[in-house]
Amino acid sequence: MSNDKKSKGRFGTYLTIGSTLFAAFNNLKKVRNARGENDTLQLVDGLIRVAAVATGVALLVRDLREPDDDILAD
Secondary structure, X not given: OOOHHHHOHHHHHHHHHHHHHHHHHHHHHHHHHHHHOOOHHHHXXXXXXXXXXXXXXXXXXXXXXXXXXXXOOO
């Protein structure tokens, strides 16, 4: 498995975080709608999606914090 996440650079990582957060807000809206409609299955689906997005953002932030010591790695 190659280390592609380092190759897109900081700007690409910030852009990915932004788009991922946009998806999170969309999923939160779906969760609110599911709660209003008392749709348990949609609510569970929405909560799982929000958790997945939160995990993705946490991984991206961790990648930003890790130093890129190996400059010559491809």
